[in-house]
Amino acid sequence: MCGIIGYTGTEDVKEVLLNALELLEYRGYDSAGIAVKEDAQTKIYKCAGRVKDLRLICESEKFLSGCGIGHTRWATHGGVTGTNAHPHRVGNVTLVHNGIIENYRELAAHYELEEQLKSETDSEVVAALLNRYYEGQPNETIKEVVTKLKGTYALVILFDDQPGVIYSVRNVSPIVATICDEGAMLASDLTALCRFTNRYFVVPENYILKLEKTKLTLTDFAGREVEPEFLTVDWELNSAGKNGYPFYMEKEIMEQPDAITRTIESRITGGLPDFSAEGIPDSLFTDCERITIVACGTAMHAGLVAQALVKSILHMHIEVEMASEFMYSDPVIDKKTLVIAVSQSGETIDTLEALKYAKRRGAKCLSIINVKGSSIARESDYVLYTDAGPEIAVASTKAYTTQLAVFYLLVAKMAFSRGIFGTEDTQSFVRELQRTPDAIKKVLEKRREIHVLAGRVLDAKDLFMIGRGLDHSILLEGSLKLKEVSYIHSEAYASGELKHGPIALITQNTPVVAAVTQEKLMAKEISNIKEVKSRGADVVVFIKGAIAESLQGEYPSFVLPDMRDEYMVMPASVALQLLAYYVSSDKGFDVDKPRNLAKVVTVE
Ligand code: M6R
Numbered sequence: 001m002c003g004i005i006g007y008t009g010t011e012d013v014k015e016v017l018l019n020a021l022e023l024l025e026y027r028g029y030d031s032a033g034i035a036v037k038e039d040a041q042t043k044i045y046k047c048a049g050r051v052k053d054l055r056l057i058c059e060s061e062k063f064l065s066g067c068g069i070g071h072t073r074w075a076t077h078g079g080v081t082g083t084n085a086h087p088h089r090v091g092n093v094t095l096v097h098n099g100i101i102e103n104y105r106e107l108a109a110h111y112e113l114e115e116q117l118k119s120e121t122d123s124e125v126v127a128a129l130l131n132r133y134y135e136g137q138p139n140e141t142i143k144e145v146v147t148k149l150k151g152t153y154a155l156v157i158l159f160d161d162q163p164g165v166i167y168s169v170r171n172v173s174p175i176v177a178t179i180c181d182e183g184a185m186l187a188s189d190l191t192a193l194c195r196f197t198n199r200y201f202v203v204p205e206n207y208i209l210k211l212e213k214t215k216l217t218l219t220d221f222a223g224r225e226v227e228p229e230f231l232t233v234d235w236e237l238n239s240a241g242k243n244g245y246p247f248y249m250e251k252e253i254m255e256q257p258d259a260i261t262r263t264i265e266s267r268i269t270g271g272l273p274d275f276s277a278e279g280i281p282d283s284l285f286t287d288c289e290r291i292t293i294v295a296c297g298t299a300m301h302a303g304l305v306a307q308a309l310v311k312s313i314l315h316m317h318i319e320v321e322m323a324s325e326f327m328y329s330d331p332v333i334d335k336k337t338l339v340i341a342v343s344q345s346g347e348t349i350d351t352l353e354a355l356k357y358a359k360r361r362g363a364k365c366l367s368i369i370n371v372k373g374s375s376i377a378r379e380s381d382y383v384l385y386t387d388a389g390p391e392i393a394v395a396s397t398k399a400y401t402t403q404l405a406v407f408y409l410l411v412a413k414m415a416f417s418r419g420i421f422g423t424e425d426t427q428s429f430v431r432e433l434q435r436t437p438d439a440i441k442k443v444l445e446k447r448r449e450i451h452v453l454a455g456r457v458l459d460a461k462d463l464f465m466i467g468r469g470l471d472h473s474i475l476l477e478g479s480l481k482l483k484e485v486s487y488i489h490s491e492a493y494a495s496g497e498l499k500h501g502p503i504a505l506i507t508q509n510t511p512v513v514a515a516v517t518q519e520k521l522m523a524k525e526i527s528n529i530k531e532v533k534s535r536g537a538d539v540v541v542f543i544k545g546a547i548a549e550s551l552q553g554e555y556p557s558f559v560l561p562d563m564r565d566e567y568m569v570m571p572a573s574v575a576l577q578l579l580a581y582y583v584s585s586d587k588g589f590d591v592d593k594p595r596n597l598a599k600v601v602t603v604e
Helices: 013-027 051-057 104-110 123-133 138-146 248-254 256-265 297-314 349-360 375-379 398-417 423-445 447-457 470-486 495-500 519-533 545-551 569-586
Strands: 003-009 031-038 041-048 067-073 088-090 093-101 151-159 166-171 176-180 183-187 199-202 207-212 215-220 290-295 317-322 337-343 364-369 382-385 462-467 489-494 511-516 538-544 557-560
Touching: 003 013, 003 093, 003 151, 003 166, 003 207, 013 031, 013 051, 013 067, 013 183, 031 051, 031 093, 041 051, 067 093, 067 151, 088 123, 093 123, 104 123, 123 138, 123 151, 138 151, 138 166, 138 207, 166 183, 176 207, 176 215, 183 207, 248 256, 248 569, 256 398, 256 423, 290 297, 290 349, 297 317, 297 337, 297 398, 297 470, 337 349, 349 364, 349 375, 364 375, 364 398, 382 398, 398 423, 398 569, 423 447, 423 569, 447 511, 447 538, 447 557, 447 569, 462 470, 462 495, 462 519, 470 489, 470 511, 470 569, 489 495, 495 519, 511 519, 511 569, 519 538, 519 545, 538 545, 538 569, 545 557, 557 569
Parallel strands: 290 317, 290 337, 337 364, 364 382, 462 489, 462 511, 511 538, 538 557
Antiparallel strands: 003 067, 003 183, 031 041, 031 067, 088 093, 093 151, 151 166, 166 207, 176 183, 176 199, 207 215
């Protein structure tokens, strides 16, 4: 969590830092700050609140130097106050930090640093420790100090006597860096860099990075210089912008047809799924006896859809595990288990730790990731990247549908390589996947109808979503989406379970959103809708076109384009995303930055 930027170069440093922080704000938005080096002086501006508040504070400032660091915070240690905001400065050292220093209290006590500390943060202790050890040798000092730290950190450091120079070191928490015509820069993720260049590298753990205007140097702890391993990202240089949409969430919802096309088309050869570019051998799919999916939040919900497909098509044993619970639940994992980690950011610490645990138990690990070169990707045996482009809104949308698209390809590939599907079955399954961008376009074209339906739930305090089978899986995601952006308490229930308790919550005018997209379940789903309706619920239905007549116009509804049942998930999920989006924007909320949340969850 927390966004970090460091820049030294020829551009207006204040603008570079503030613009980058705006792009990184999705990582945390409690408070923000920058530090700019002017000769031997380091000027700090910081506040509780958003980057726009920080902009106001330093509006009239002009800086001659081109070197500074910045931070957006998601509070862990210490409340949301200006004093706790980063950068922190002690003596000659100024720093920003992402991560958690677990032994900060012990360090502060042992080195008697307390008197120098102004904030309640773990980060300031590191600044104090660096200052204690600093004698003009940045690399030596950094090495000395980080060996005393327990926990996770991405540290970006300015030393007063090193004009124009930025140092960085990390453990677990990510830092990417680059150098281009405008200077050298680093950030906690690519979104802040891709405005400048498509080339970057992931700073390896326990190496010291030194940025100067025209040079960057990477050194290991033994003092040896190493060449950074540059990667290229195919995100467009301005793809992290809003493109005229009021919110990233809307822009990202609208991007889904293209994102899915990009994700699947390069992986289809002769109508069959093809992972040869990723170097994935068929044996990965034929040798495994069970599958375990580990993920969090929306990514886990994508896993639930995959679980249903694997059961019905591959008839294999499969489990979807909340990554945060995984290793404490005595999971059944062995060499015959294929573990699939799913993550947009590739940095979610729970998913990363689950994956490492599975590897230690001998499982083969495949990951489905959006951000290239991220920690989970690097830790995996094989990676299938989604090609969603940068996802900035905290609420995940295009990452989810592209994760689903990869899962459809995976299931087709497994069915083919295990002899369950013949060539024609596989091609027909893949052809249907290729129709999903058009089906989603049809939903997007009719989005005004969903906006009208959103009006029916706008004032709800509690809301229920009901459906069976795959409909239940997508409603879990629809419900999460609504909760996080609109703050309406929403629960998704398997509609057959209603009578076992939850139906007690249905009273006059309780809003209920029902999904009816599975033809074989339709009759039962409609009965369940009638049950809640007859208890006074105000029901809104999202229904597959081919079966829409069965509602006989009794309910306000949105008619979804027809696809094979197992693919209805795609258009239906997009419709539910739009519902959440319109409720949030009509309520006047900051859709992209829901309270208490951050896009990338790098603390356990
Ligand atoms: O980056 P990841 O996909 O690993 O993130 C997992 C969850 O934190 C994420 O999906 C979260 O649930 C979103 N806010 C949901 O919209």
